[in-house]
Amino acid sequence: MRKDLLEVLHCPSCFGKNLSVISTGENGTEIRDGTIECNSCKKSYPIKDGISNLLINITPEIASEQKGWTELEKAVVNTDELMLSLPDGIGEHRAAWKSQAENFHHMFSKLELDGKETVLDLGAGRCWSTSFFAERGCYAVGIDILLTKYVGLLTGDVFIKNKNIYFERIAGDMNTLPFRDRVFDIVFITATLHHSLDLHATLKEVSRVLRPGGKMVLINEPVVGMFKKTTLDCVEVKAGINEHVHKLWNYLRNIKKAGLEYRIYEYIGCCCRPVNLLKQFFSVALRKKSLYKRTDRMFNYLQLLFFGGILNIIACKKA
Helix, strand or coil, X not given: CCHHHHHCECCCCCCCCCEEEEEEEECCCCEEEEEEEECCCCCEEEEECCEEECCCCCCHHHHHHHHHHHHHHCCCCCCHHHHHHCCCCCCCHHHXXXXXXXXXXXXXXXXXXXXXXXXXXECCCCCHHHHHHHHCCCEEEEEECCCCCCCCXXXXXXXXXHHCCCCEEEECCCCCCCECCCCEXXXXXXXXXXXXXXXXXXXXXXXXXXXXXXXXXXXXXXXXCCCCCCCCCCHHHHCCCCXXXXXXXXXXXXXXXXXXXXXXXXXXXXXXXXXXXXXHHHHHHCCCHHHHHHHHHHHHHHHHHHHEEEEEEEEEECC
């Protein structure tokens, strides 16, 4: 970590802002080892391998998820080269990442970054998405509960060393973010929100740390159709990972409750056949581009509501 991180942090125990750092090891780029001290409640938080550990309440669910991802990581051959290629992937991994990669690039381009933004990558995991913001010159912070290399925050070193960039890595809980109010221009969330045990709590925290006019960017989020069950039986669940799937209105209701005004965006390659046929018909029938765009947004909504799919949203905090 670097000392300027303290400008966006608060103590996760007492929420005080009077923090200081004691360094016991540096490498010329950052503080690699040391502690963050709260001068108000006298609690201290370790810094190890450049990661500030502000995860103060490891619940059974968090412990289970940490263990599950560590076990699943062992089942795949991961390399630094693969991490640096994400989200596009290389070799046999390219096909598995294809749709997520196309969608990420599609939505990332809509942000039109100028490099002055302060960005929180919520559920940063391997930190590949955090690195994209750092490459654009943004002040980027990645937060996750996972530390293990190739699934968690320790992977951040791969990007920092090989891309000659820098971003902060913090171990913390998405439901009790260790940040001051109104400090981020963007909170970016890719394929993460469905891991939350409490959507309302997470989105309330997202809204709290956003500046007025700031944006929450939610992409690659699975949605189940209106008539389908929300229970899951997959490898991740069996490994103890907190995988959930929600109906569209559950996301939208909680986003509105958090004081965020949203717009749903299309997902690359996600439409089911009936919706695709309707979209093709209206693209021919409606000559005016503005009219087609309106119906296109309606079809995206109907797709997610009735058939499910992948949710992309950009939501703004009211000024």
